[in-house]
Amino acid sequence: MEFTLDIALIRQTLKRELQDARADIGRDGPISALARALTRQDQAIRAAKDADLLACRPGCDWCCHFTIDVRAAEVFTIRHFVDRQFTDAAKARVYAEVRANSQLFASMSEEARATQNVKCPxxxxxxxxxxxVRPQSCRNYHATDAVGCEQSYQDPENQDIDPEFAPEVYQLGLSHVEAFSVALREAGYDADVYELNGAFAAAETLPEARLLFDSKIKPFSGLIGEEPDLQFDDLLP
Ligand code: SF4
Known part of the structure; x- marks a missing residue:
């Protein structure tokens, strides 16, 4: 689907979110800052002019079988939530699924991984x-017709499926993610992008991972993240 970028909207969103994220990270650290960034991201998406066109509904889960990107700050936030909210049986099930998925992904090429459905744990x-506490990337789904999402699920190798989406939601959501990544990186924290299962499996086997992250050291040794590929890099203030 073609659309025209709203440059003024993106610039304004990047500038405001960058200011807020820098202030929050400096004052309270990256994990508390992420919690506030998630709230702002949700508010911005809800306020988008085309938000009421979104097809996302409870029980619609096609996109929960695609590759999910996370940052370390999100991994520690979700782990904390799971530790506090899940029963021991639910934790055991989640981590068994995480380990199985990460082993599966480790045996696949990047291309094969991108073209295979794997249920999120x-x-x-x-x-x-x-x-x-779901990841930022999950909050940014912007499809206006779940038929396209289902087609991608049914035919994961077909990269030409181009579902209809809400352009303002897309631009606002991505501006928030990118501004927070930049603020994290500027402050010296790991802002790399990891595949969700691999990052959780790594965090589970490394008790000191959170301490490393807080000390501004990449926390998932043996797991290579990717530098965020910023789409709006040239619009940052
Ligand atoms: S974290 Fe939640 S929203 Fe995101 S893919 Fe998993 S189940 Fe779906």
């Missing part, structure tokens, strides 16, 4: 079991 009975 946090998807339970077609609902997100970590909804309040």
């Amino acid at each position: 946090f998807l339970v009975d077609r609902q997100c079991s970590i909804y309040p």
Whole structure:
């Protein structure tokens, strides 16, 4: 689907979110700052002019079988939520699924991984079991017709499916993610992008991972993240 970028909207969003994220990270650290950034991101998406066109509904879970990107700050936020909210049996199930998925992904090429459906370990009975702390990338789904999402699920190797989406939601959501990444990186924290299962498996086997992250050291040794590929880099203030 073609659309024209709203440059003024993106610039304004990047500038405001960057200011807020820098202030929050400097004052309270990256984990508390992320919690506030998630709230702002949700508010911005809800206020988008085309938000009421979104097709995303409880029980619609096609996108929860695609590759999910996370940053270390999100991994520690979700782990904290799981530790506090999940029963021991639910934790054991999640981590078993995380380990199985990460082993599967480790045996695949990047291309094969991008063209295979794998259920997110946090998807339970077609609902997100970590909804309040779900990753930023999950908050940014912007499809206006779930038929396209279902087509991508049914035919994961077909990269030409181009579902209809809400342009303002897309631009606002991505501006928030990118501004927070830049603020994290500027402050010296790991802002790399990791595949969700691999990052959780790494965090589970490294008790000191959170301490490393807080000390501004990449926390998932043996797991290579990717520098964020910023789409709006040239619009940053
Ligand atoms: S974290 Fe939640 S919203 Fe995101 S893919 Fe998993 S189940 Fe879906």
